[in-house]
Amino acid sequence: MENLAAAPEQPIETASIDDAIAYLKSNHPGAIKLDDRAGYEGIIVDPDHLVDVARVIRGELGFDYLSSATAVDYLGEGDHMEMVYHAYRTGGGGALVFKAQTDRENPAIPSLTSVWRGADFQEREAWDLYGIRFPGHPNLKRILMWEGFHGHPMRKDWREAYYEEELKPFDSRWPGGHVHRSEEKNVFGKNVNYPTDIDLNRLMDSSESAVYESLGLGVDVERIMDKDGFETNELVVNMGPHHPSTHGVFRMVLTVDGETVTSLEPVMGYLHRNHEKIGERNTYLHNIPFTDRLDYISSMGNNHGYVLAVEQLMSLGRKYNPPTYRCEALRVMMVELSRIVNHLWAIGFWLNDIGAFFTPVLYFIQERERILDFFEAVAGSRMMCNYMRFGGLFGDLPERIKSVSNLTNDRVRDYNTMQFLTEMINERIPRTIDELELLLTQNEIVLERSVDVGVLSAEDAINYSAAGPLLRGSGVAYDIRRADPYSIYPELDFDIAVEEEGDMYARYRVRVTELRESVRILRQILPRLEATKGESIWADGKPGAYQPRVPHGEAYGRVENGKGELGYYVVSAGGRGGSSNPWRYHVRAPSFINLTPLGRMSQGYKVADIVGILGSIDIVLGETDR
Amino acid sequence: MELNLQELNATEFPVPVELEDNIAITSLSQLYNWGRRNSMWPMLFGLACCAIEMIATASSRFDFSRFGFEVMRATPRQADLMIVSGTVTKKMVVPIVRLYNQMPEPKYVLAMGACASGGGPFKEGYNVVSGMDKYLPVDVYVPGCPPTPQALLYGMIALQRKIDGQSIANGDDVPWYGVGSAEPTPVPVLGPDIIDPRQMDMIRRQAESAARDMEALGLRELPAITQIVAAKAETAEAVAEALPADTDALNVVLPTGGTPWQEAEDIREKRRLRALARKALRATRRAAQAEGE
Numbered sequence: 001m002e003n004l005a006a007a008p009e010q011p012i013e014t015a016s017i018d019d020a021i022a023y024l025k026s027n028h029p030g031a032i033k034l035d036d037r038a039g040y041e042g043i044i045v046d047p048d049h050l051v052d053v054a055r056v057i058r059g060e061l062g063f064d065y066l067s068s069a070t071a072v073d074y075l076g077e078g079d080h081m082e083m084v085y086h087a088y089r090t091g092g093g094g095a096l097v098f099k100a101q102t103d104r105e106n107p108a109i110p111s112l113t114s115v116w117r118g119a120d121f122q123e124r125e126a127w128d129l130y131g132i133r134f135p136g137h138p139n140l141k142r143i144l145m146w147e148g149f150h151g152h153p154m155r156k157d158w159r160e161a162y163y164e165e166e167l168k169p170f171d172s173r174w175p176g177g178h179v180h181r182s183e184e185k186n187v188f189g190k191n192v193n194y195p196t197d198i199d200l201n202r203l204m205d206s207s208e209s210a211v212y213e214s215l216g217l218g219v220d221v222e223r224i225m226d227k228d229g230f231e232t233n234e235l236v237v238n239m240g241p242h243h244p245s246t247h248g249v250f251r252m253v254l255t256v257d258g259e260t261v262t263s264l265e266p267v268m269g270y271l272h273r274n275h276e277k278i279g280e281r282n283t284y285l286h287n288i289p290f291t292d293r294l295d296y297i298s299s300m301g302n303n304h305g306y307v308l309a310v311e312q313l314m315s316l317g318r319k320y321n322p323p324t325y326r327c328e329a330l331r332v333m334m335v336e337l338s339r340i341v342n343h344l345w346a347i348g349f350w351l352n353d354i355g356a357f358f359t360p361v362l363y364f365i366q367e368r369e370r371i372l373d374f375f376e377a378v379a380g381s382r383m384m385c386n387y388m389r390f391g392g393l394f395g396d397l398p399e400r401i402k403s404v405s406n407l408t409n410d411r412v413r414d415y416n417t418m419q420f421l422t423e424m425i426n427e428r429i430p431r432t433i434d435e436l437e438l439l440l441t442q443n444e445i446v447l448e449r450s451v452d453v454g455v456l457s458a459e460d461a462i463n464y465s466a467a468g469p470l471l472r473g474s475g476v477a478y479d480i481r482r483a484d485p486y487s488i489y490p491e492l493d494f495d496i497a498v499e500e501e502g503d504m505y506a507r508y509r510v511r512v513t514e515l516r517e518s519v520r521i522l523r524q525i526l527p528r529l530e531a532t533k534g535e536s537i538w539a540d541g542k543p544g545a546y547q548p549r550v551p552h553g554e555a556y557g558r559v560e561n562g563k564g565e566l567g568y569y570v571v572s573a574g575g576r577g578g579s580s581n582p583w584r585y586h587v588r589a590p591s592f593i594n595l596t597p598l599g600r601m602s603q604g605y606k607v608a609d610i611v612g613i614l615g616s617i618d619i620v621l622g623e624t625d626r
Numbered sequence: 627m628e629l630n631l632q633e634l635n636a637t638e639f640p641v642p643v644e645l646e647d648n649i650a651i652t653s654l655s656q657l658y659n660w661g662r663r664n665s666m667w668p669m670l671f672g673l674a675c676c677a678i679e680m681i682a683t684a685s686s687r688f689d690f691s692r693f694g695f696e697v698m699r700a701t702p703r704q705a706d707l708m709i710v711s712g713t714v715t716k717k718m719v720v721p722i723v724r725l726y727n728q729m730p731e732p733k734y735v736l737a738m739g740a741c742a743s744g745g746g747p748f749k750e751g752y753n754v755v756s757g758m759d760k761y762l763p764v765d766v767y768v769p770g771c772p773p774t775p776q777a778l779l780y781g782m783i784a785l786q787r788k789i790d791g792q793s794i795a796n797g798d799d800v801p802w803y804g805v806g807s808a809e810p811t812p813v814p815v816l817g818p819d820i821i822d823p824r825q826m827d828m829i830r831r832q833a834e835s836a837a838r839d840m841e842a843l844g845l846r847e848l849p850a851i852t853q854i855v856a857a858k859a860e861t862a863e864a865v866a867e868a869l870p871a872d873t874d875a876l877n878v879v880l881p882t883g884g885t886p887w888q889e890a891e892d893i894r895e896k897r898r899l900r901a902l903a904r905k906a907l908r909a910t911r912r913a914a915q916a917e918g919e
C-alpha cells in the first residue's frame with residue numbers, strides 16, 4: 001500500500017478510503033498524520049498545506065462533495081480548535097475525514113472556498129460561533145448572529161446570560177427539584193448580558209444604510225440609494241425577514257437593474273435558537289426532542305439522523321445492541337411518511353410562490369393532516385414526534401388509531417392501524433399524487449414560470465454542496481439511501497429520482513418522483529410489518545438505558561431527509577465510562593447549505609422569479625438557522 | 627358572521643315586537659366590540675415551528691375564518707392581530723417591534739406556544755428572547771409546543787371574549803379610544819447584546835458599577851456584567867457580611883424609588899441580593915459539611 005502512488009492497482013479516484021489516505025501521505029509527507037485518538041477517524045492536516053491537500057482530495061482522489069465543515073473547541077482536551085471536514089464522492093461510498101488544528105488564542109485556518117464553494121457559509125458560521133478566521137475567504141462576516149455581538153458563543157468558555165451550569169441535568173432541578181425563573185437571577189430581568197466596557201453612545205445609528213451594513217454586499221449602498229442623480233438605475237431591494245414568501249424569517253437583499261437581479265445576498269440568523277450550544281449542555285437523550293424542532297416539517301427524519309450518529313458512537317462501546325428488524329422497518333416507514341409530508345408541503349408552498357396562492361396547498365395540507373393523525377396516535381404528538389430512541393423507538397404501533405380531539409366537526413376516528421395504513425398508502429396518497437400531477441405537471445402556467453428558471457448546473461450543484469432535490473434536479477444521482485446506505489434501505493426496491501435540467505421544473509419533477517418512490521417503499525414496508533408482528537422493537541425486549549453512556553469518539557451520522565442530506569457530527573469526550581453529554585453536537589443542515597448557491601442561481605432572473613427559486617430549494621428556517 | 631340582533635340588543639329600552647328583527651338598541655362600546663371581535667385579521671407572519679400549526683389552523687380542516695379571523699394579511703397595516711407564532715430571537719425582535727408599531731390601532735398580540743410565551747425549550751439560548759412580553763404587551767398566551775390547532779382556536783376565541791369585556795368608557799381598558807394614538811414601542815437596538823432602550827440608564831449604571839467591582843475584586847478578564855455579579859457572589863459571604871448581623875438575609879427590603887421603572891429595578895436588586903445571600907448561605911453550609919466529614 002505504501003507505493004500506491006507508483007503503481008495504483010485501481011484508478012485513484014475510486015481507491016478505497018485507506019488507499020486514498022496512503023496516497024495523500026506519500027504525496028504530502030510530513031503534512032499529514034493519522035488521527036489516532038480513540039474512536040476518531042481520518043487524518044489531521046497541517047494547516048499550511050490544507051489547501052493543497054484539499055485540492056488533491058477533490059481533484060485527484062475524486063472526493064468532489066464537501067458534505068460538512070465544522071469547528072470543535074477542545075478546551076481542556078488539548079486546548080486547540082479544530083476544523084473537521086467530511087468529503088464524499090458523488091459516485092458513492094464513505095467519507096474521507098480530514099481535520100486541521102489551530103490554537104485557541106489566535107485561531108486561523110486557510111479557507112477552502114477556492115476548492116469547494118460549499119465551504120462558504122460553513123466557514124462563516126465557524127467564524128461567527130467560534131471566532132476562527134479563514135484567510136482567503138471572500139466575505140468573512142458573521143452569518144447567524146449580528147455584526148457587533150460580543151464574543152463567539154460556541155466557544156466552551158463563553159457563557160450565555162442565563163448560564164446555570166455546564167451540563168444538564170442542572171443540580172437545582174435534579175435531584176434538587178427547585179424550579180426558578182432565570183429572569184429573576186439576571187440583573188436586567190432579561191436574557192441579556194453586556195461587556196463592561198459597553199459604549200451606549202455609539203449604538204444609536206438607525207440610518208437606512210445601517211440596515212445593509214455588515215452584509216458585504218460588494219455594492220455601495222449609499223450611492224445606489226441616492227435617487228437624486230440620474231446616473232444610477234441600480235436599486236437595492238430588501239425582502240424579509242418579514243415577507244410572506246420567504247418561508248419564515250429569512251431575508252434577501254437584492255440588487256436589481258430594472259427588474260433583473262444582478263446580485264443576491266441571503267441574510268439569516270433570525271431564527272438562530274442556539275440549538276448546538278443547548279445541545280452540548282443537554283444529555284444525549286435530551287437532544288432528541290430538540291432535533292424535532294430543526295426541520296419541523298419532518299421531525300421523524302431528524303430523529304433518525306441523530307439516533308444513527310449516536311448509535312454509531314455507542315457501537316464502539318461494549319454493551320450495545322443494534323435495533324431489531326421491526327424497529328428498522330418502523331423507522332423507515334415513519335421517515336418515508338415524513339418525506340411525503342415534506343414534499344407535499346414543499347410543492348404546495350412553491351406553487352404559492354409562483355402565484356397559485358393557497359388553493360393547491362390546502363389540498364396538500366389536507367393529506368398531511370391524515371398522516372399527522374397517524375403520527376399523533378403512534379408518537380403522541382402531531383408535529384414534534386420525539387419518536388426514536390437509541391437502539392429502539394418510543395413505542396410500537398398502537399392496535400387502533402383513535403380520535404384525540406373532540407372538535408364537533410371532526411369525524412370520530414377509530415380505525416384499525418394496519419387497515420388505516422394500508423388504505424392510506426395504497427389508495428389515498430397515490431390518488432393525491434395523481435391528482436397533483438394531473439393538474440400541475442403539464443399546467444401551462446407552471447411550465448411557463450418554472451422551465452429554464454433558476455438553473456443550477458451539475459458541477460455547481462456539487463461544488464456548492466447542494467443536497468437533496470436541489471442536487472438531483474441538476475442531474476446528479478446522489479441519494480444517501482443508495483450512495484451510503486443505512487437502515488434497511490439496501491434491501492428495499494426503489495429508484496433515485498433525477499432530472500437533468502437543473503431548473504425549478506426539474507426540482508418539482510424530482511419531488512413528484514420521490515413521492516411515488518416513497519409510496520413504493522411504503523408498500524414494501526407493509527408486509528414486513530405484518531411479518532414481524534409481535535417482535536419487540538428493542539433488542540433485548542426492554543427499553544435501553546435511559547441515560548446512555550456514550551464511549552469516547554466521534555461520529556457523523558447522515559440521512560437523506562426531505563430537504564437533502566441531514567448530518568449530525570457528534571463528539572463524545574467521555575472518560576473511561578463514556579459520557580452522557582456530547583462534547584460537540586453539530587447539525588449539517590441541508591436548508592442552510594442549500595442556500596449557498598442561491599445567489600448564483602438568481603443572477604439574471606427577474607425579481608418575481610426569485611421567490612419561486614427560493615421556494616424550489618425548499619428551506620425551513622428552523623434548520624437553516626438552527 | 628351571522629347578524630344576531632338579539633345578542634346585540636342590550637338595553638332595557640323596549641323595541642316593539644314587530645321590529646325586533648330590524649332594530650337593536652345597544653351601547654356604543656358593544657357595537658364597536660361586536661364589530662371588532664368578528665373581523666380580526668391576523669398578520670401573515672410566521673416565526674418558527676408554531677407557524678406551521680398556525681397555517682394548519684388557517685387551512686380547511688380547522689379554518690379560523692369561521693370565527694371571524696377571515697384572512698391573513700401580509701402587511702401589518704391591514705392587520706388587527708399579531709400571532710407571535712414561534713421562537714422570538716434577539717435578531718428578530720427588532721423587526722417584530724417595528725411591525726407592531728406599524729399596525730393600526732386597535733391591535734392585539736397573541737403569544738402562541740411556549741417560546742413566544744416565555745422562551746420555551748430554547749429559553750437559555752444566547753439569541754433567544756424569553757417571551758414576547760419582554761418587549762410587547764401580550765393579550766393572550768396559548769401554551770403548547772406547538773399548541774394544537776384546537777388550542778390556538780381556543781386562544782383566539784379567548785381574545786374575542788376579552789374584547790367583549792372592553793369599554794370605551796374606561797380609557798385604561800382600550801387606550802386607543804382615548805385621545806390621540808399611543809406612543810410607539812421603542813425599537814430594541816442590536817449592540818453587543820440586544821438593548822431595550824427603556825433599560826438604557828440601567829445598563830449604563832450597571833456597567834459603571836461592574837467596572838468598579840472589577841477593580842475591587844481584582845478581576846481582569848471577565849467581560850460581561852452578569853458574570854461580574856456572579857463573581858461577586860463567589861467572593862461574597864462578603865455580601866452577607868455587609869448586611870447588618872440581625873437582618874434576615876432572605877428578606878432584605880430596600881427603599882423604593884419614585885418612578886415605576888425605578889421600583890422595578892429595586893425589586894430586581896432585592897432579588898439579586900437575596901440570591902447572593904442564599905448562595906452565601908449554601909456555601910457556608912457546604913463548608914460546615916466538609917468540616918464535618
Ligand code: SF4
Binds near residue numbers: 293674739
Ligand atoms: S413553542 Fe415549540 S413548537 Fe412553538 S416555536 Fe417554540 S419550539 Fe417550536
